[in-house]
Amino acid sequence: MSVVLVVNSGSSSLKYRLVDVEAGSVLASGLVERIGAGPGPAAHTDASGSTIRDEFEARDHHDAFAWMLRAFEAHGPSLAEFAPVAVGHRVVQGGARFFEPTVITELVKLDIDELSVLAPLHNPANLAGIVAAERAFPTVPHVAVFDTAFHQSMPPAAYLYALDREVAERHRIRRYGFHGTSHRYVSRAAAEFLGRPVEELKQIVLHLGNGASACAVDGGRSVETSMGMTPLEGLVMGTRTGDLDPAVVLHLLRRGGMGVDDVDALLNRRSGILGLGGHGDMRDLTVAAAAGDERAATALEVYAHRVRAYVGAYAAQLGRVDAIVFTAGVGENAAVVRELVLAGLEGFGVEVDAARNAERSRAARRISAGSSRVEVLVVPTDEEFEIARQTLEVVAR
Ligand SMILES: Nc1ncnc2c1ncn2[C@@H]1O[C@H](COP(=O)(O)OP(=O)(O)O)[C@@H](O)[C@H]1O
Numbered sequence: 528m529s530v531v532l533v534v535n536s537g538s539s540s541l542k543y544r545l546v547d548v549e550a551g552s553v554l555a556s557g558l559v560e561r562i563g564a565g566p567g568p569a570a571h572t573d574a575s576g577s578t579i580r581d582e583f584e585a586r587d588h589h590d591a592f593a594w595m596l597r598a599f600e601a602h603g604p605s606l607a608e609f610a611p612v613a614v615g616h617r618v619v620q621g622g623a624r625f626f627e628p629t630v631i632t633e634l635v636k637l638d639i640d641e642l643s644v645l646a647p648l649h650n651p652a653n654l655a656g657i658v659a660a661e662r663a664f665p666t667v668p669h670v671a672v673f674d675t676a677f678h679q680s681m682p683p684a685a686y687l688y689a690l691d692r693e694v695a696e697r698h699r700i701r702r703y704g705f706h707g708t709s710h711r712y713v714s715r716a717a718a719e720f721l722g723r724p725v726e727e728l729k730q731i732v733l734h735l736g737n738g739a740s741a742c743a744v745d746g747g748r749s750v751e752t753s754m755g756m757t758p759l760e761g762l763v764m765g766t767r768t769g770d771l772d773p774a775v776v777l778h779l780l781r782r783g784g785m786g787v788d789d790v791d792a793l794l795n796r797r798s799g800i801l802g803l804g805g806h807g808d809m810r811d812l813t814v815a816a817a818a819g820d821e822r823a824a825t826a827l828e829v830y831a832h833r834v835r836a837y838v839g840a841y842a843a844q845l846g847r848v849d850a851i852v853f854t855a856g857v858g859e860n861a862a863v864v865r866e867l868v869l870a871g872l873e874g875f876g877v878e879v880d881a882a883r884n885a886e887r888s889r890a891a892r893r894i895s896a897g898s899s900r901v902e903v904l905v906v907p908t909d910e911e912f913e914i915a916r917q918t919l920e921v922v923a924r
């Protein structure tokens with residue numbers, strides 16, 4: 528059997544999936560939300576797709592795991608019959624320390640904890656999930672799969688900030704990049720869809736979810752990405768600014784009557800399409816824009832303008848573009864966002880087929896016209912499956 532449990536612990540949620548990697552099938556999946564913040568929704572779906580919903584108060588990740596185990600017991604599948612041979616964990620920040628999926632030891636946990644200074648919103652939650660999962664599944668190996676790992680192939684020209692070298696090195700300030708598991712999976716899936724070896728393709732992958740990042744993938748390797756030392760840099764996101772003149776921060780601290788934590792909350796939680804257009808969820812923003820809400824329409828323009836700027840930059844860095852690939856919640860579903868991003872790129876060999884772009888589908892598909900020099904694809908990401916696959920690979924070694 529090749530059953531792996533995948534755990535994605537966010538600051539306030541636990542997402543899990545039980546995967547049979549060899550069969551390529553999902554045996555169960557679920558979600559516990561609002562951890563540590565009072566009663567919240569929890570849901571568990573079995574292999575047949577039938578879902579049970581609950582309202583549950585998880586004080587911490589241990590409680591959330593306990594809920595998950597009860598859900599398996601009550602609704603199946605049986606964890607005795609489909610016992611995971613390993614547990615794979617999403618860990619967001621691996622710094623320059625982790626290049627590959629890694630079996631979790633006490634030392635690895637110390638490193639993940641220590642890297643929290645470079646991802647204060649993500650790594651502490653990832654670690655809490657690991658500790659809880661180890662307690663729930665004490666006899667199998669646990670593996671950390673890092674968001675940063677895929678981007679370790681970036682050259683110094685792409686990952687260095689033009690900052691005083693001594694200061695940057697002392698504080699490990701450089702661009703690490705995130706969503707690597709998704710960029711890796713999607714760039715390979717796109718090559719498969721095109722029936723071409725990934726080694727010969729130059730791709731621009733646009734992971735547009737709540738968090739969003741662009742990645743230039745040359746021959747299957749990340750050569751540049753838009754997120755930086757933390758997942759705040761780059762594209763406009765649900766609640767994050769993306770690129771910003773750093774002097775804005777200084778100005779707010781000096782003149783805006785704000786403290787460090789206020790500015791942190793402003794940039795990470797109250798900005799992006801939420802701050803600009805009044806909606807942090809792209810579904811709501813596009814509906815509002817279509818209904819004539821000017822602020823929402825402007826936010827959409829800013830969002831698309833930024834993505835287009837990165838497409839142009841990465842086209843220049845790659846020297847040639849074979850494929851532009853959209854993925855994640857917004858990239859897979861929001862036809863209007865794709866249309867705005869791609870508008871006016873005909874001079875660069877990008878021709879969109881409007882009907883194909885408007886089609887709704889869950890499968891990988893082409894949205895460019897037959898005559899387009901650049902292939903434009905929509906490829907659903909599957910970070911959980913990729914984490915399961917990498918976890919099994921490490922365990923089998
Ligand atoms: N049909 C849709 N139209 C527009 N946006 C969508 C649609 N479905 C999902 N989204 C958007 O995708 C985003 C969430 O993406 P997702 O990849 O699930 O994020 P994350 O994994 O970071 O939580 C939200 O902004 C959501 O509104």
Ligand SMILES: CC(=O)OP(=O)(O)O
Nearest residue numbers: 619705706737738758
């Ligand atoms: C790294 C990151 O931004 O992750 P998410 O998109 O899940 O917030």
Ligand SMILES: [Mg+2]
Nearest residue numbers: 736737738855
């Ligand atoms: Mg995501």
